[in-house]
Amino acid sequence: MSDLAKHFPPILTKYPLVKSWLKINPDNTVSVFPGKVELGQGIRTALAQIVAEELELPLQQICISEVTTQDSPDEGYTAGSASLEQSGLALRLAAAQLRESLRRAAALRYETPLELIDLKDGKVWQNETFLCGYAELKDWLEPDETISGQIAPKSPNTHKLIGQATQRLDILAKVKGEASFLHDIRLPEMVHGRILRPTVYGAKLKSLDITGLELTGLIRLERQGNFVGLVCQEEYQAVKALEKLTQRATWETFELPHFANIHNHLRALVTEDVVVKEGNPEATLERSEKRLEASYTTPYQAHTSVAPSCAIALFKDEHLTVWTHSQGIYPLRRELAKLLNRPEDSLTLIHKEGPGCYGHNGADDVAADAALLALAVPGKPVRVLWSLEQELQHEPYSPAMMLDIKAGLAANGKVNVWDFTGLTDTHVGRPGGTGDRLRAGWERSGTQLKWPGPSEGGYRNAETLYNLGEAKVTTKFYQGPLRVSALRTLGAFANTFANESFMDELAYLAGSDPVAFRLEHLDDRRARAVIEIAAQKANWQAHASPSGQGLGIAFARYKNVKAYVAQIVKLTLNSETAEIQIEKVITVCDAGQIINPDGLKNQLEGGTVQGISRTLYEEVHFDWDGDGMHDWDAYRVIGFETIPEIETFLIDQPALPILGAGEASMPPMAAAIANALYDATGIRMRDLPITPERIKKRLETLSETELEKVIL
Amino acid sequence: MLELHINGQTKRVQAEAETPFIYVLRNELGLVGTKQGCSLGQCGACTILVDGKALRACETATETLSGKSIVTIEGLKETFLQDAFIAEQAAQCGYCISGIIMTAAALLRTNPKPGKQEIKTALKDNLCRCGTHNRILKAIEKASQTHSESVRHV
Numbered sequence: 001m002s003d004l005a006k007h008f009p010p011i012l013t014k015y016p017l018v019k020s021w022l023k024i025n026p027d028n029t030v031s032v033f034p035g036k037v038e039l040g041q042g043i044r045t046a047l048a049q050i051v052a053e054e055l056e057l058p059l060q061q062i063c064i065s066e067v068t069t070q071d072s073p074d075e076g077y078t079a080g081s082a083s084l085e086q087s088g089l090a091l092r093l094a095a096a097q098l099r100e101s102l103r104r105a106a107a108l109r110y111e112t113p114l115e116l117i118d119l120k121d122g123k124v125w126q127n128e129t130f131l132c133g134y135a136e137l138k139d140w141l142e143p144d145e146t147i148s149g150q151i152a153p154k155s156p157n158t159h160k161l162i163g164q165a166t167q168r169l170d171i172l173a174k175v176k177g178e179a180s181f182l183h184d185i186r187l188p189e190m191v192h193g194r195i196l197r198p199t200v201y202g203a204k205l206k207s208l209d210i211t212g213l214e215l216t217g218l219i220r221l222e223r224q225g226n227f228v229g230l231v232c233q234e235e236y237q238a239v240k241a242l243e244k245l246t247q248r249a250t251w252e253t254f255e256l257p258h259f260a261n262i263h264n265h266l267r268a269l270v271t272e273d274v275v276v277k278e279g280n281p282e283a284t285l286e287r288s289e290k291r292l293e294a295s296y297t298t299p300y301q302a303h304t305s306v307a308p309s310c311a312i313a314l315f316k317d318e319h320l321t322v323w324t325h326s327q328g329i330y331p332l333r334r335e336l337a338k339l340l341n342r343p344e345d346s347l348t349l350i351h352k353e354g355p356g357c358y359g360h361n362g363a364d365d366v367a368a369d370a371a372l373l374a375l376a377v378p379g380k381p382v383r384v385l386w387s388l389e390q391e392l393q394h395e396p397y398s399p400a401m402m403l404d405i406k407a408g409l410a411a412n413g414k415v416n417v418w419d420f421t422g423l424t425d426t427h428v429g430r431p432g433g434t435g436d437r438l439r440a441g442w443e444r445s446g447t448q449l450k451w452p453g454p455s456e457g458g459y460r461n462a463e464t465l466y467n468l469g470e471a472k473v474t475t476k477f478y479q480g481p482l483r484v485s486a487l488r489t490l491g492a493f494a495n496t497f498a499n500e501s502f503m504d505e506l507a508y509l510a511g512s513d514p515v516a517f518r519l520e521h522l523d524d525r526r527a528r529a530v531i532e533i534a535a536q537k538a539n540w541q542a543h544a545s546p547s548g549q550g551l552g553i554a555f556a557r558y559k560n561v562k563a564y565v566a567q568i569v570k571l572t573l574n575s576e577t578a579e580i581q582i583e584k585v586i587t588v589c590d591a592g593q594i595i596n597p598d599g600l601k602n603q604l605e606g607g608t609v610q611g612i613s614r615t616l617y618e619e620v621h622f623d624w625d626g627d628g629m630h631d632w633d634a635y636r637v638i639g640f641e642t643i644p645e646i647e648t649f650l651i652d653q654p655a656l657p658i659l660g661a662g663e664a665s666m667p668p669m670a671a672a673i674a675n676a677l678y679d680a681t682g683i684r685m686r687d688l689p690i691t692p693e694r695i696k697k698r699l700e701t702l703s704e705t706e707l708e709k710v711i712l
Numbered sequence: 713m714l715e716l717h718i719n720g721q722t723k724r725v726q727a728e729a730e731t732p733f734i735y736v737l738r739n740e741l742g743l744v745g746t747k748q749g750c751s752l753g754q755c756g757a758c759t760i761l762v763d764g765k766a767l768r769a770c771e772t773a774t775e776t777l778s779g780k781s782i783v784t785i786e787g788l789k790e791t792f793l794q795d796a797f798i799a800e801q802a803a804q805c806g807y808c809i810s811g812i813i814m815t816a817a818a819l820l821r822t823n824p825k826p827g828k829q830e831i832k833t834a835l836k837d838n839l840c841r842c843g844t845h846n847r848i849l850k851a852i853e854k855a856s857q858t859h860s861e862s863v864r865h866v
């Protein structure tokens with residue numbers, strides 16, 4: 001049995017038949033039915049490469065089907081950098097099975113020994129003689145062939161497509177401005193919906209007086225509890241109608257904690273502890289030669305797709321069809337069925353691409369909005385688009401986190417004890433079938449969203465790969481005032497910021513170089529390799545003293561089981577404005593076997609840029625009455641003007657399993673920047689985002705000995 | 713009824729005079745290549761060319777466009793820009809790309825060989841949330857180089 005077949009993907013137990021995944025079409029193309037959706041990460045291209053490789057087909061003969069609840073396997077959410085590892089392997093095994101079935105079928109049909117049958121360029125050959133196309137073997141194939149996992153996929157040294165930089169299947173349509181997105185779909189008789197929502201955070205509808213209100217083009221004003229939506233003939237009529245309706249509404253506001261010291265407030269709300277790693281640090285700490293402790297914080301942050309969420313729904317003949325850019329059409333279908341109190345099979349969900357979402361944003365909520373309005377206007381497709389303000393205020397955020405670490409150094413300068421305590425809200429509030437996870441649901445019923453409770457996302461990468469002696473890792477969960485859910489990497493971003501900043505602080509305490517110090521605490525060969533290569537590419541020099549320009553390193557293996565990434569940042573600080581100018585980022589990644597190196601680089605670069613943006617700019621901020629998040633001025637993100645040069649290096653491991661890498665470059669970014677800032681200036685920043693105001697404030701609080709080291 | 717000159721054709725549109733042009737484009741004319749992002753003039757997704765200059769379709773009342781020459785991504789002549797975006801694989805979700813290509817086209821019309829910094833400045837009001845910036849910059853740089861060279865050789 002091959003190594004790959006040993007990791008039999010669980011999804012194949014649920015969908016064991018080849019035909020659930022692959023279909024040979026009469027024109028010799030092959031249709032592929034993945035359950036994972038395109039989020040801009042290039043998954044469709046990578047899956048096409050995998051199937052084409054195993055089936056010896058030219059890439060152009062692969063058609064990746066759209067993901068729907070009619071035809072696609074239920075692969076849950078497309079999240080967590082799992083698509084290539086799991087679906088990629090499932091499809092690879094399915095395609096390997098089909099390849100062998102085709103050979104057997106040809107042997108049968110042409111009464112030829114199996115060894116003489118070859119597949120090449122999408123055709124069947126006996127020795128060098130052409131026999132037929134794949135489609136002609138249809139009647140000789142077992143219709144219900146199961147995927148055994150026993151057929152070995154092709155060996156990496158025979159790969160022609162896997163490992164090659166491959167052009168994205170979707171790019172031509174996108175640069176030409178074709179209708180690539182859900183937002184672009186125009187169905188016959190389509191009408192336009194908009195939803196009335198408060199313009200400050202968390203407010204509840206108090207009154208809505210519509211006497212004498214005239215709304216041009218209005219087809220329906222739908223009110224169910226506090227859920228209020230309208231449907232108009234034309235889109236701009238709906239926009240205007242919503243403006244008028246909003247003027248007639250009054251709201252009961254909800255007092256928020258002061259965001260200036262939000263973390264202190266959140267600390268008081270802790271309800272549950274999860275011990276991630278048991279340990280007994282106290283005694284060892286006592287005995288340590290040197291001790292250090294520090295606290296780090298990260299703010300609430302938002303997904304803020306480049307465009308707000310959209311959905312279309314059509315209710316016709318007792319059947320509801322919803323076009324959505326949700327990350328999981330099956331879980332969303334279960335949720336909608338529960339919410340609407342309708343049988344699941346009376347709902348069809350069709351995935352269409354949206355703007356990049358980076359996690360659980362407004363996509364699922366708006367699908368419920370469209371569904372409710374479609375039920376009120378049967379027979380017409382209703383398209384609902386949120387406003388940017390609605391997206392900024394009503395999407396679930398990533399929770400603010402606090403990370404407290406204590407550690408000690410032994411006489412040999414190595415860490416002998418480590419005590420990590422994280423504080424976070426949950427990171428998963430996705431819909432899945434409980435019926436209470438979508439905004440329209442709790443507006444309708446007047447209930448509150450139930451707190452989903454602790455989940456793995458909070459302590460993702462709270463543990464590290466380092467040997468840290470007596471180590472204890474605890475994560476405490478608070479139930480905070482804002483709605484939260486999954487944002488790219490979940491807790492790994494904050495946890496890694498703290499861990500990798502603190503490793504740096506300890507390196508200085510030990511009088512050691514940050515690169516050397518990390519290597520001294522690492523056995524994992526692949527982890528060491530990404531760090532060493534990054535240091536070499538960056539011309540890493542053992543640390544001198546602050547010079548105004550700095551280099552900072554950070555490392556993480558995403559989820560401690562996925563891709564390895566080391567990053568080095570080179571930056572300067574403008575001593576007048578206190579603005580950080582990142583000059584260069586070097587990323588080195590080992591993601592096991594690489595399917596599409598160009599696609600992988602694209603993902604890693606994207607994660608790097610978002611990581612910079614989250615480190616330097618992004619912060620959800622409200623006034624006490626919930627005012628504050630209305631447009632792009634309120635939520636600053638990185639723009640073209642401050643984009644640094646990014647160099648990305650890949651270590652290909654063709655003989656090893658694929659390691660998910662879609663998120664892997666984001667976690668180390670924050671610490672790499674903070675560490676480079678320290679190297680440049682001697683200023684240690686422990687709170688994100690690292691804004692000029694925070695740097696200036698930090699300078700004011702430095703002790704005299706700390707100030708002596710500062711260079712500006 | 714308004715008469716508009718768009719992508720070299722004359723079109724009559726029904727929409728009310730003050731309707732932001734983005735709705736006319738995407739709904740009435742079926743030209744969905746111009747993307748709708750913030751609808752507030754902040755993200756650049758809806759950029760079109762009007763008399764050769766970059767304009768935000770979400771902020772432009774339809775009536776102000778009568779008598780002017782409008783170009784959307786569907787009618788863009790500078791296809792070498794699109795070729796360069798493909799060559800550089802400069803897209804992740806790709807939602808921002810149409811507006812960015814239009815902004816770049818406007819830049820190249822006044823400055824055929826911009827430096828990297830000039831390209832960055834021209835794109836300062838175009839958002840890309842996927843982090844595709846460097847590939848986008850490279851695509852525009854390459855497009856301008858190859859194009860200005862090919863123009864010289866003619």
Ligand code: FES
Nearest residue numbers: 749750751756770
């Ligand atoms: S949609 Fe026009 S600038 Fe954002």
Ligand code: FES
Nearest residue numbers: 804806840841842
């Ligand atoms: S590629 Fe997704 S916003 Fe630019």
